[in-house]
Amino acid sequence: MCYLGSLMLNMPSWLVREKKRMSRIGSSDIASLLGIPNERSSLSLYQNKKGLGSRSGGLHKYARRGIELEPVALKMYADIIKKPLTQDFSDLDVIHAHYDYMGCFLDWLSCCGQFCVEVKCLADHGSHKRSVQTRSIQDRYYAQIQFQMFCTGRDYIHYFGFCEGKTPSILCTVYRDKEFLNVVEERCHIFWTQCIELQTPPRTSDPRFQFLPELFSNKRLAHICIGNCAQDFVDQSFS
Numbered sequence: 001m002c003y004l005g006s007l008m009l010n011m012p013s014w015l016v017r018e019k020k021r022m023s024r025i026g027s028s029d030i031a032s033l034l035g036i037p038n039e040r041s042s043l044s045l046y047q048n049k050k051g052l053g054s055r056s057g058g059l060h061k062y063a064r065r066g067i068e069l070e071p072v073a074l075k076m077y078a079d080i081i082k083k084p085l086t087q088d089f090s091d092l093d094v095i096h097a098h099y100d101y102m103g104c105f106l107d108w109l110s111c112c113g114q115f116c117v118e119v120k121c122l123a124d125h126g127s128h129k130r131s132v133q134t135r136s137i138q139d140r141y142y143a144q145i146q147f148q149m150f151c152t153g154r155d156y157i158h159y160f161g162f163c164e165g166k167t168p169s170i171l172c173t174v175y176r177d178k179e180f181l182n183v184v185e186e187r188c189h190i191f192w193t194q195c196i197e198l199q200t201p202p203r204t205s206d207p208r209f210q211f212l213p214e215l216f217s218n219k220r221l222a223h224i225c226i227g228n229c230a231q232d233f234v235d236q237s238f239s
Helices: 003-010 013-022 027-033 042-049 061-081 126-134 139-152 178-196 230-235
Strands: 093-095 103-105 116-121 156-162 169-175 221-227
Touching (some): 027 139, 027 178, 042 178, 061 156, 093 139, 103 139, 139 169, 139 178
Antiparallel strands (some): 093 103, 156 169, 169 221
């Protein structure tokens, strides 16, 4: 085994993922390229990919919380869809078939391969509560899941916003949005070929990455259910 491979095996799984994310455009980067308000800018994303700017070197407390709660959330999700989840991580790191600078990580697959889920372990307030009230999902999560479909070729992915507090969890099906992905594909190509490869940072408010609210006006969501336990979702006939 090469020295680099040995190092990768000895790294925590989250750090291995972070190193891979640095070498390509990932699903969590799409919010920046779409100019979603209150997300980091395309310039900040460029600096991150180039290893510029300050880095804490550790795992953010919210990310750590998500990792700790993810097994609980996944167990609840498996109980809802009544399918076991695969333990094979080999298919969960996906590179786009035609663009080697685009890739994504999937949170989990069912053993039958039919169901794929993006899990978010969320706090009992703020944006998650609004999502439950409006029976929708945040723009950044919608963008992330659309990109996952772009990389995997899937037509739908489940979103599970898990909350262990008083606010219910939310589960829905997100369907492929072709017009949305046309914009995503174009912006990813511009960012990688004109910014990263040519080492030309985007401007702070680069018009090539401006926010287009119409992209999010009709999110392709279905089977939107809320509940505090798996049986709540089963009773709502989630499928």
